[in-house]
Amino acid sequence: xxxxxxxxxxxxxxxxxxxxxxxxxxxxxxxxxxxxxxxxxxxxxxxxxxxxxxxxxxxxxxxxxxxxxxxxxxxxxxxxxxxxxxxxxxxxxxxxxxxxxxxxxxxxxxxxxxxxxxxxxxxxxxxxxxxxxxxxxxxxxxxxxxxxxxxxxxxxxxxxxxxxxxxxxxxxxxxxxx
Amino acid sequence: xxxxxxxxxxxxxxxxxxxxxxxxxxxxxxxxxxxxxxxxxxxxxxxxxxxxxxxxxxxxxxxxxxxxxxxxxxxxxxxxxxxxxxxxxxxxxxxxxxxxxxxxxxxxxxxxxxxxxxxxxxxxxxxxxxxxxxxxxxxxxxxxxxxxxxxxxxxxxxxxxxxxxxxxxxxxxxxxxxxxxxxxxxxxxxxxxxxxxxxxxxxxxxxxxxxxxxxxxxxxxxxxxxxxxxxxxxxxxxxxxxxxxxxxxxxxxxxxxxxxxxxxxxxxxxxxxxxxxxxxxxxxxxxxxxxxxxxxxxxxxxxxxxxxxxxxxxxxxxxxxxxxxxxxxxxxxxxxxxxxxxxxxxxxxxxxxxxxxxxxxxxxxxxxxxxxxxxxxxxxxxxxxxxxxxxxxxxxxxxx
Numbered sequence: 006x007x008x009x010x011x012x013x014x015x016x017x018x019x020x021x022x023x024x025x026x027x028x029x030x031x032x033x034x035x036x037x038x039x040x041x042x043x044x045x046x047x048x049x050x051x052x053x054x055x056x057x058x059x060x061x062x063x064x065x066x067x068x069x070x071x072x073x074x075x076x077x078x079x080x081x082x083x084x085x086x087x088x089x090x091x092x093x094x095x096x097x098x099x100x101x102x103x104x105x106x107x108x109x110x111x112x113x114x115x116x117x118x119x120x121x122x123x124x125x126x127x128x129x130x131x132x133x134x135x136x137x138x139x140x141x142x143x144x145x146x147x148x149x150x151x152x153x154x155x156x157x158x159x160x161x162x163x164x165x166x167x168x169x170x171x172x173x174x175x176x177x178x179x180x181x182x183x
Numbered sequence: 184x185x186x187x188x189x190x191x192x193x194x195x196x197x198x199x200x201x202x203x204x205x206x207x208x209x210x211x212x213x214x215x216x217x218x219x220x221x222x223x224x225x226x227x228x229x230x231x232x233x234x235x236x237x238x239x240x241x242x243x244x245x246x247x248x249x250x251x252x253x254x255x256x257x258x259x260x261x262x263x264x265x266x267x268x269x270x271x272x273x274x275x276x277x278x279x280x281x282x283x284x285x286x287x288x289x290x291x292x293x294x295x296x297x298x299x300x301x302x303x304x305x306x307x308x309x310x311x312x313x314x315x316x317x318x319x320x321x322x323x324x325x326x327x328x329x330x331x332x333x334x335x336x337x338x339x340x341x342x343x344x345x346x347x348x349x350x351x352x353x354x355x356x357x358x359x360x361x362x363x364x365x366x367x368x369x370x371x372x373x374x375x376x377x378x379x380x381x382x383x384x385x386x387x388x389x390x391x392x393x394x395x396x397x398x399x400x401x402x403x404x405x406x407x408x409x410x411x412x413x414x415x416x417x418x419x420x421x422x423x424x425x426x427x428x429x430x431x432x433x434x435x436x437x438x439x440x441x442x443x444x445x446x447x448x449x450x451x452x453x454x455x456x457x458x459x460x461x462x463x464x465x466x467x468x469x470x471x472x473x474x475x476x477x478x479x480x481x482x483x484x485x486x487x488x489x490x491x492x493x494x495x496x497x498x499x500x501x502x503x504x505x506x507x508x509x510x511x512x513x514x515x516x517x518x519x520x521x522x523x524x525x526x527x528x529x530x531x532x533x534x535x536x537x538x539x540x541x542x543x544x545x546x547x548x549x550x551x552x553x554x555x556x557x558x559x560x561x562x563x564x565x566x567x568x569x570x571x572x573x574x575x576x577x578x579x580x581x582x583x
Binding site for chain 1: 236237238240241243244247248249251252255256261262263264266267268269270271272273275276294295337356357458
């Protein structure tokens with residue numbers, strides 16, 4: 006779980022790269038991250054645009070992301086952030102790390118319990134981080150494949166609440182499908 | 184301050200936060216499933232959180248995940264994941280049903296009802312039929328690879344039985360059980376094997392009208408609504424004629440009672456969207472032959488009564504002088520000559536001798552011992568196609 010090394014002084018890296026402070030929902034944690042990493046989130050990007058250039062000094066509070074999840078999300082962003090910090094290039098620029106290295110990171114990144122995975126996918130959706138959303142959705146989709154309805158329910162802790170007629174229909178469909 | 188050291192400082196606090204159970208993530212949107220009454224009192228906080236959160240996943244996220252499954256599992260057997268997802272709970276079922284497109288649009292089978300829905304308008308769906316002579320049974324499968332035939336995904340089974348007045352095939356969704364209780368339709372022939380009727384166990388379309396006639400007392404009370412008892416709704420009449428005195432192979436004609444001609448002239452073929460809920464006692468045996476033993480279906484008329492129905496006829500083969508045989512272009516999908524092989528086109532569209540291959544709606548032919556390919560297109564369904572092909576096994580008419 007190594008965070009990307011970042012040699013920065015207050016308010017910026019030694020190379021003068023801009024940083025942004027993100028605050029978790031309960032105000033318990035503040036994270037200073039490279040702008041390029043933070044801007045992977047379209048939501049953060051929009052908040053900065055709306056708040057104006059000076060507001061980021063106080064930190065941007067993310068009301069729907071708790072500290073633990075935010076830490077994990079920023080681990081992803083730091084790894085996937087483009088090398089260049091210029092905001093106009095952030096979308097188009099490739100990440101600083103090599104592709105194989107990133108794939109290995111992603112595979113390890115999603116080896117988490119179901120509760121954490123849930124927090125990650127909903128955070129990725131709220132923060133509008135495309136890469137993380139794709140990664141987490143794909144992980145869940147892969148988890149569903151090859152399982153019967155009962156196994157899916159057990160893995161995700163869902164109850165079915167079907168009527169007896171619906172149960173019958175489901176049973177017939179699955180008898181035919183499997 | 185470096186990010187990594189900031190994390191170190193926060194660790195203690197985060198640990199404290201987690202033990203207070205504040206790790207729950209709130210969705211910023213209302214919606215998702217109703218969580219009322221879901222708060223479990225006795226379980227430890229971690230377990231309770233894990234159980235309830237997935238049941239409340241926001242609909243748009245659920246849709247994203249299930250759309251991936253549906254898109255990535257286009258072929259069987261992997262496609263069973265789509266059916267499994269629809270069996271998890273009500274919300275998932277609703278999302279999957281929205282995502283899955285009918286065979287006419289997607290060219291894919293997903294739920295069993297897709298076997299009763301019209302095929303795609305452009306490229307046909309390629310299936311194959313395996314015959315088991317010992318058990319007098321047939322199974323229809325769709326290929327899982329591009330080969331002519333492979334292990335395939337099971338679609339329908341049929342079992343043949345001889346009756347006093349002719350042959351009967353019971354068609355079922357259950358490979359191991361083709362009894363009356365599981366059948367979704369049947370094929371019956373007359374004694375000579377020259378005429379056949381295909382019956383659907385369920386109304387082919389909403390609003391099937393039942394006229395007064397000799398069989399009204401059996402079917403007249405059926406209402407088209409969920410829970411309707413299964414019956415016998417004739418959906419196709421097939422006849423075979425030998426052309427004696429010439430060497431031309433037999434002529435086939437299939438009147439598709441449930442499909443109006445407008446279906447192929449800019450309209451749409453009728454489509455069942457779900458199986459009515461089935462009662463185990465509802466498959467009453469309907470003895471159609473008890474009076475005279477002759478087939479007579481004038482008792483039941485469908486909604487297309489006032490519209491012309493599609494009639495499928497077999498394409499005329501061409502005589503190939505050097506090879507001294509009748510030839511049809513099966514595009515490599517039929518490799519063994521057999522009197523059973525045929526291509527059906529909608530008659531009346533143009534001259535049967537000059538049809539484009541694009542007009543072939545159903546193609547059937549032998550590729551091996553007890554192995555046949557079946558390719559079908561809009562406006563007929565896999566069930567209808569299968570029944571028509573079964574008649575080809577039974578008819579006694581051969582060419583001279």
